[in-house]
Amino acid sequence: MKKKKIATDSVKYDPDCDTVVWQLGITFTSVKEFRVAVTKYAIQKRVQIEKYINEPNRVRVRCSMKNCKCLLYASLDPKSNNFVIRTYIPVHNCDRVTINYLCNIRFLTKAIKEDVIEQPNIRVFKLQQSIRKKFKLHVSKTTTRRERARILNEIMDDHILEYGRILDYKDELLRSNSGSTCVVKPGESNKLGRPLFETFYICFEAVKMASRSCRKFIGVDGCFLKEVCRGQLLVAVGKDGNNYTFPLAWAVVAKENKNIWRWFISLLQDDLGVGDGSDFTIMSDMQKTFFY
Ligand SMILES: [Zn+2]
Incomplete structure (x- = not known):
């Protein structure tokens, strides 16, 4: 009698979970979600991994350290249109890193935005300290400064735009x-x-x-x-x-x-x-x- 196949592909990845755990058959809603999860994992585990195949319908990820067998492969499922983990070798025998190229500008925005909004004049070294404390990673002064300036510009633009519409806001308040x-x-x-x-x-x-x-x-x-x-x-x-x-x-x-x-x-x-x-x-x- 043929053994019934266990439906592992029903496990969905939760982007709000704190810790990323890989498992065969986990589904992601898009390739973007999978890439974000890979970054989150690399930073949490402090491992340097690389996406050596990085295409819209398949991504192959491996540890960039020599002799480390850790490998992850996910591809698009044409039926469900989800991104599914097809291969996972969960062996890491490498050292932890303190500089991780996946800790890029996009990741930094999420990590420091709250700090910058609370204290717009926060010093760059304080932000570096905060990142070091949260993720045990070193990010250069230039990158952190550039990211702080970008977040501030974004916030200021929003405020200028919103304050520019204050009379519309008043009219709407009085109308409703x-x-x-x-x-x-x-x-x-x-x-x-x-x-x-x-x-x-x-x-x-x-x-x-x-x-x-x-x-x-x-x-x-x-x-x-x-x-x-x-x-x-x-x-x-x-x-x-x-x-x-x-x-x-x-x-x-x-x-x-x-x-x-x-x-x-x-x-x-x-x-x-x-x-x-x-x-x-x-x-x-x-x-x-x-x-x-
Ligand atoms: Zn490794």
Whole structure:
């Protein structure tokens, strides 16, 4: 009797898994996914491997160290259109490496993007340290610097584009939340004659309605916005009947000062119907004497 074939080709590769494990019959949705998995594996295991056949429908990978028999071969399955592992010899008898050519620009973007967004001025050696700590790999100063500059350019372009559409955003907010207050104050114009962003304020209609049944309390504070855009966030919070706080209104401003706080408080007064605020408790950190 013919032995029933075990259906190993149903095992799908999970791109979100932390560790890459090879097995005969694992399927990949595309050749790109397989190549990314090979890079991830090489960096995790700290082995130098090379794709000595690298075509859209077949990829053969081997360890680049002499006398190492490790080999991996995957090809396109014409029926399912998936990339399937056909051969796998899992023997590594080579030393670990600290420089890996698969740790390229594309890989670095993923590895350092978060660090660069959190600290745009992060020093190159700090990024190198972070990569060394995470992957035990050395990446040159030039590569890291170039990659940091590329990520920063990408983020800045996104922000310039997004801030350029702030008036559209305001229109959409007011269209979808009628009765809300949204104020955008453009500042001075730049060299191209386009106004630069200065302040943005929002108080939703739903919040105005809810604030009527809240305790007569308003807390105000400001904090610095880090990352690329900078500026400051001003927030007013209220307290509901259960003593839970919720945001009443907020604003993004270039820099807090007495005039900005006055502008924020006067908008808040109108939106919440506070009047002269005589029966309200207002809490602030007392750093700025903005009440008048
Ligand atoms: Zn090897």
